[in-house]
Amino acid sequence: MALPSLRQFLLLVLAALAFSLAFYKSSRAPAPAPFQWPTQILDPDDFVAKMRTRFVSPRQNVSTHAASLLEMNDGRIRAFWFSGSREGAADVEIRTAVFDPELDKWSDDVSIVDRNTTQRALLRFVKKIGNPVPLRTPDGTLQLFYVTVSVGGWAGSSITVITSTDEGTTWGPPRRLVTSPFINISTLVKGSPFAYNDRTIGLPVYHEFIGKFGELLRLSPSGEVIDKQRLSSGRLGIQPVMLIKNQQQAIILMRHTGTSQKRVIATATADAGRHWSAPELTTLANPDAAVSGVALSDGRILVALNDTEMNREVLSLAASSDGGASWKTIYVLEDQREQITDPVRYLQLSEELARATDSNITDPSAYAASAQRNKCTGQSCQFEFSYPYMIQTRNGDLHLVYTWNRSFIKHVSFSSTWLIQRLNESAIGTSPNAQLH
Amino acid sequence: MPNFTDLTGLGSTAIAVVAMLMQIPATAHIPKVRLVVFLGAVFVLSLLPFGEMPITAYIRGVTGDLSITTLVLLLNVPVTKILSQLFPRVGTTAPKARALLMLVAFTSAAFYPLALGIGMFDPYRMGYGDPFFITALLLIILFAWFKKSTLIVLCIVLSTLTWSLNWYESSNLWDYLLDPFLAIYALVSTTRLLGRRFLNRNPLHKSSKT
Numbered sequence: 001m002a003l004p005s006l007r008q009f010l011l012l013v014l015a016a017l018a019f020s021l022a023f024y025k026s027s028r029a030p031a032p033a034p035f036q037w038p039t040q041i042l043d044p045d046d047f048v049a050k051m052r053t054r055f056v057s058p059r060q061n062v063s064t065h066a067a068s069l070l071e072m073n074d075g076r077i078r079a080f081w082f083s084g085s086r087e088g089a090a091d092v093e094i095r096t097a098v099f100d101p102e103l104d105k106w107s108d109d110v111s112i113v114d115r116n117t118t119q120r121a122l123l124r125f126v127k128k129i130g131n132p133v134p135l136r137t138p139d140g141t142l143q144l145f146y147v148t149v150s151v152g153g154w155a156g157s158s159i160t161v162i163t164s165t166d167e168g169t170t171w172g173p174p175r176r177l178v179t180s181p182f183i184n185i186s187t188l189v190k191g192s193p194f195a196y197n198d199r200t201i202g203l204p205v206y207h208e209f210i211g212k213f214g215e216l217l218r219l220s221p222s223g224e225v226i227d228k229q230r231l232s233s234g235r236l237g238i239q240p241v242m243l244i245k246n247q248q249q250a251i252i253l254m255r256h257t258g259t260s261q262k263r264v265i266a267t268a269t270a271d272a273g274r275h276w277s278a279p280e281l282t283t284l285a286n287p288d289a290a291v292s293g294v295a296l297s298d299g300r301i302l303v304a305l306n307d308t309e310m311n312r313e314v315l316s317l318a319a320s321s322d323g324g325a326s327w328k329t330i331y332v333l334e335d336q337r338e339q340i341t342d343p344v345r346y347l348q349l350s351e352e353l354a355r356a357t358d359s360n361i362t363d364p365s366a367y368a369a370s371a372q373r374n375k376c377t378g379q380s381c382q383f384e385f386s387y388p389y390m391i392q393t394r395n396g397d398l399h400l401v402y403t404w405n406r407s408f409i410k411h412v413s414f415s416s417t418w419l420i421q422r423l424n425e426s427a428i429g430t431s432p433n434a435q436l437h
Numbered sequence: 438m439p440n441f442t443d444l445t446g447l448g449s450t451a452i453a454v455v456a457m458l459m460q461i462p463a464t465a466h467i468p469k470v471r472l473v474v475f476l477g478a479v480f481v482l483s484l485l486p487f488g489e490m491p492i493t494a495y496i497r498g499v500t501g502d503l504s505i506t507t508l509v510l511l512l513n514v515p516v517t518k519i520l521s522q523l524f525p526r527v528g529t530t531a532p533k534a535r536a537l538l539m540l541v542a543f544t545s546a547a548f549y550p551l552a553l554g555i556g557m558f559d560p561y562r563m564g565y566g567d568p569f570f571i572t573a574l575l576l577i578i579l580f581a582w583f584k585k586s587t588l589i590v591l592c593i594v595l596s597t598l599t600w601s602l603n604w605y606e607s608s609n610l611w612d613y614l615l616d617p618f619l620a621i622y623a624l625v626s627t628t629r630l631l632g633r634r635f636l637n638r639n640p641l642h643k644s645s646k647t
Binding site for chain 2: 007008011012014015017018019021022023024025026027029116119120122123124125126150151175176178180181182183184207209210211212213215224225226227228229230232233234235
């Protein structure tokens, strides 16, 4: 056998170096870890059944969508959403405002990031931005994941993240996550991120390029993607929402994207996400629209969703006491089915709805005009109450935000006592006096 | 201050731009000094900001970071030429890319459909440091080394090395090994090659020629 040439020998040396480093890097990957649980309920509410609604921001004549929430260290709530002249326009910004539960009032909203600041920092062209979702990392900093598109529509999305160390007042430079092998396109966020016990982060994401399917990313504490798992395949479901029941058990609900059997998709784990069950249809109706939810500390599950097979004119709260096997609607938040939707009538109805949402607003007709701008085409208008995002705060209160006619973000807050009353009225759960905290 | 991975991403895009210009046959007729000055100027200009960003940032926005394999293929012929001119006694010739392109084509044909959502198995997941995947790559390069398929060894080794050193913003080894542009090129060239072989072996085709 002939001896290898010097070039062949050097190649072998280089290979030995490369693979030694690769195996070393592989050996340092974090092991599977349990979910971070329980969410501590520190300060139970005053046991008053209260439920209030208001708009997050009064900005008018803009297109507004995809709100999300995060509880701040001082108990206030910070909201994020995107807004601009229209969805996908170059002037769309991610905006934020803070809700003070003591004052029952939202602060003025401000822009935190836009297309230009994103592309300058990423050193790559960015055409549009969207869907922000926040996370408090185990070390206390805030991370905001949002969608960026360089080419095409939302199918061309990738995920970008910014970090704040001052509760969201200021944000660091954007950084992009690489999550897909096809020019890193078609990964989007909608569901709440969560933490594992080892300080790594779970980020539910979805693809809608050739396939439409959910995935779960695992990020290192420094934000590097270290693993991902497929939750569904083909074109079945998107926008996974993680509902953690304890350190090992969780279910994920997904928006159904199929054309028949329009039901929310669910998959479950009993080993902290190492394995997930095959995705199944639940009994929850779903018109190809986003779902949000909270796993309550007594084991019941609460979701907010458009529980119809068509359109997004109805938004309800539904609950399950058997891990998602059966569901009951416990409260209807919005219902504008079968309304006459010519522009004049739409304007009247929208004005009434705006006034009912917040009696303090002085210009409900302007709110209605904004809704008309975004939801009327010619002589046809349509109501839309969509993209819910719900959290439970440390005092047990629940906060829900959703898109109101693509024009405003509506905020619904309710105490756990109010929720227990609704659950008991609907006979959800075995104990009529069940406490949620 | 840009991140290290932004600099490597932009630098790789600029190198790819220069390497593609060198593939144009007309560049062979340009005197060497002028060619070096021209390509050097293209490299620098592509990295200088015009308006908000360098031109390479716009290209990178569309293409993403090109795989190491693509860069090696683009630089294979020009770098070998330069080396052979610098060391004329060695007189090296560029390694043939045929075996590498076939490997890329067959891998891509299986990899992309699965990674883009067909079925529940996602091979892309293995790129986050799966030891079995790294072992499989090691076996491939050992086999290729014995077969003297230098380019296969070089591409996999450099991809693995750069992934280990966090060269790009991607933490997935597949993004260093493959990219869709390379996959399309490899699939087209392999299909053409296999088509030609099939036609040459087909007696009906031969007889119809005579």
